[in-house]
Amino acid sequence: MPLSEEELRLLEQMERALLQEDPKFASTLRGTSFRRAARRRAVVAGVVFVIGVALLMTGVITQLPVVGIVGFVIMLGSATVGLAALRSKPVAHTSPSHPSHGFTVFEGGRRGRNRRTHASFMDRMEQRWQRRRDGNAGW
Template sequence: MPLSEEELRLLEQMERALLQEDPKFASTLRGTSFRRAARRRAVLAGVVFVAGIALLMTGVITQLPVVGIIGFVIMLAAATVGLAAIRSKPVVQPSAGHPSHGLTVFEGGRRGRTRTRRPHGSFMDRMEQRWQRRRDGNAGW
């Protein structure tokens, strides 16, 4: 359920008070250090991924399957960590005139996923309607 206008106004007042009272803590909440840490993790994951490729190729060249398997596992782990760092949700920067100073509301705000409305009826009814539209649009062919 989205926040009311009164709740949003109170939240913005609390954010401004927090910024004035403890700017260091507010900058931590703003997310600049989080983005920097995510970028650092992604770069480190890339380096480890390349090292995993080198280990995999070493295992293939020396005909030691254990070394190749270890290299593959390292590559897989590095790719997982790197993709998680890349996909981490960035904090929205404040727009001009917006009093939140870069702080964001995580839950209950107005910006959220909206539900898509599904047409009423069963699956077969919807399929039959699609079929009828196709037939009508192609003049029977």
């Protein structure tokens, strides 16, 4: 749902105030550093994965099961970190007509998935809470 003009104006004022009060924190919220960090973690995880494959093959060739097991564990850990880094890239929504000085709006930190079919745990808990409040007249 798009923001109204009043909400856009308030958001812009808050962004300017944040930029004036804490420019370093505001620069981390711009979104580019998040993508760079995720990309960097994925690349490092790929390199470590290759090292794990080399250790696994070394363990097989030298018939040392401990070295092979260590290589496999390294591969498993790096694959987990790499996939988590690739999945954690936020979906950014920017509007060229919006004067937000390069800020990127993230949808509550959520990935770009359909919320109607796959409600998150927090969404379901919030819906339950609202039903309880509505059913008890606020008490």
